[in-house]
Amino acid sequence: MSKNLVRLEEVNLSAETGHLAGGESPPRQTRKAKKQRVSVLEDELSNLTSDDADEAAKRSTLENIFELAKMSSTADNSFFKDFYQINGIQQLLSFLKSNDNNNLKDPTCVSTAASLTYLCIMRGATAKQVADAFVENDGVQILLEANSNFVLNDKNKDDDKGSSNEQQLQKEENRYKASSDIWHTLGMIFCKAGKEMTKEQHISSIDSILSSMDKFADITNTYNQKVKEEKEEEQNRKNSNMSSVDSNDGRYSSHSGSNVSNSDNTSVMFYSSNPSRIAINTHATKALHGVCRALNYLTDHVELTREDIDDKQLYKRCHAASRTKPRTVVTWETMTKSSTKIIPSYYRDDATIYLNTKTFFVTCFRKGLLETSTDYEEIIPLCVETIKRNSSDASSNSRAQDRRHGVFDLMMAACTAIHENDNESTIIEKSGILSAIEMTLLADGTVKSTSKEKARELLKVIVASM
Numbered sequence: 001m002s003k004n005l006v007r008l009e010e011v012n013l014s015a016e017t018g019h020l021a022g023g024e025s026p027p028r029q030t031r032k033a034k035k036q037r038v039s040v041l042e043d044e045l046s047n048l049t050s051d052d053a054d055e056a057a058k059r060s061t062l063e064n065i066f067e068l069a070k071m072s073s074t075a076d077n078s079f080f081k082d083f084y085q086i087n088g089i090q091q092l093l094s095f096l097k098s099n100d101n102n103n104l105k106d107p108t109c110v111s112t113a114a115s116l117t118y119l120c121i122m123r124g125a126t127a128k129q130v131a132d133a134f135v136e137n138d139g140v141q142i143l144l145e146a147n148s149n150f151v152l153n154d155k156n157k158d159d160d161k162g163s164s165n166e167q168q169l170q171k172e173e174n175r176y177k178a179s180s181d182i183w184h185t186l187g188m189i190f191c192k193a194g195k196e197m198t199k200e201q202h203i204s205s206i207d208s209i210l211s212s213m214d215k216f217a218d219i220t221n222t223y224n225q226k227v228k229e230e231k232e233e234e235q236n237r238k239n240s241n242m243s244s245v246d247s248n249d250g251r252y253s254s255h256s257g258s259n260v261s262n263s264d265n266t267s268v269m270f271y272s273s274n275p276s277r278i279a280i281n282t283h284a285t286k287a288l289h290g291v292c293r294a295l296n297y298l299t300d301h302v303e304l305t306r307e308d309i310d311d312k313q314l315y316k317r318c319h320a321a322s323r324t325k326p327r328t329v330v331t332w333e334t335m336t337k338s339s340t341k342i343i344p345s346y347y348r349d350d351a352t353i354y355l356n357t358k359t360f361f362v363t364c365f366r367k368g369l370l371e372t373s374t375d376y377e378e379i380i381p382l383c384v385e386t387i388k389r390n391s392s393d394a395s396s397n398s399r400a401q402d403r404r405h406g407v408f409d410l411m412m413a414a415c416t417a418i419h420e421n422d423n424e425s426t427i428i429e430k431s432g433i434l435s436a437i438e439m440t441l442l443a444d445g446t447v448k449s450t451s452k453e454k455a456r457e458l459l460k461v462i463v464a465s466m
Helices: 005-022 026-047 056-071 078-087 087-099 099-105 107-122 127-136 140-153 156-161 165-196 197-244 275-299 306-310 314-320 351-364 373-392 396-417 434-441 448-466
Strands: 259-260 267-269 327-331 339-343
Touching: 026 056, 026 078, 026 087, 026 448, 056 087, 056 099, 056 107, 078 087, 078 107, 078 396, 087 107, 087 127, 087 140, 107 127, 107 140, 107 259, 127 140, 127 165, 140 165, 140 197, 140 306, 156 165, 156 275, 156 396, 165 197, 165 275, 165 434, 197 275, 197 306, 197 373, 197 448, 259 396, 306 314, 314 351, 314 373, 339 351, 373 396, 373 434, 434 448
Parallel strands: none
Antiparallel strands: 259 267, 327 339
């Protein structure tokens, strides 16, 4: 940490110690301490945009300021107040745009800047002012551009050429971590300052959200599927080896640990035990969580037209992110005989993704954004699955109960919309909703009487539409 920031930390600590030891400090001493804090922090921030300091020094300064923010007391919010007072966010954004935008192509640099912004909003008493300043100074577009560099830009494949496999994986891990930090920060920006954004900013944000959602849903789905297949292959291999014991004089060789051998006798590491693959999936999953939350925060403020919704395939893509992809499995019974089966799409086990998907559709319903029978048809499976899950494990939290009731209301509206389209009259009957209602009515424990009453209302709507 630089001498200036060490001095700033000492000023903060001495002020806190004086407060603890002798009660409130005299006004003059408080003003002096504040003046020292602001002066030191102002000097450090000016280094970020200075033409004299080299890029390595600037990035070191950014990391030091972030560390100081993490250590700062939340009791008096002095650091965060000072940071806002001297236009810290504006200078931070100027730094990201400097150096011919090379800073926006550095995952570590962007990750630190995004995390610092997040702390200023989550801990600071000036959260709304910081978020507004961020939007006013093109912060949303800056982070969206960085996210595009890390996640949506095919140029990354060219940049990774010439690197070893492990180096490529490390670069990928860094990019996805940066994207995760970007989306957690943008989620808070949308929450605090979504109303201050323009229509153009809303639409560009949604475009980036959907593209990132597609990308991270595919990455995490692929990883989880490969891990599952590896476990199945390993189990089949063990079973096969066990059956060959007798024909091998009681000896057999089974693969253990994290490596298996392929046909050219080279070692191949499992996805499930490769640290780099695990880290990549972890950051991709966190990024997907952040993307989903960001969309929900933005949905509270954005005004979407029917054309926007249809052109972006908004509902279909959001729903798809919560599900696996259908896949074909070929099982060989003998060397010449095989059987093929198709495993349909199903909802992923990730509770955070599922919750945010459910919240998104309930919000869209309450805002009147679901208009056509096709809209409702898309989310009927989600409603059925939610009602089934809540019949056995329903949270007593009031917000969770409100969401649960919102799903019942959404399903009732779907029944009405579908009933008006005679060509789709059997969709409700085939959806499994009657079984879900039965599970709710027969459930006890955490399923409250209000939910059962909602289930009865839904049943009446279904019967009336038959």
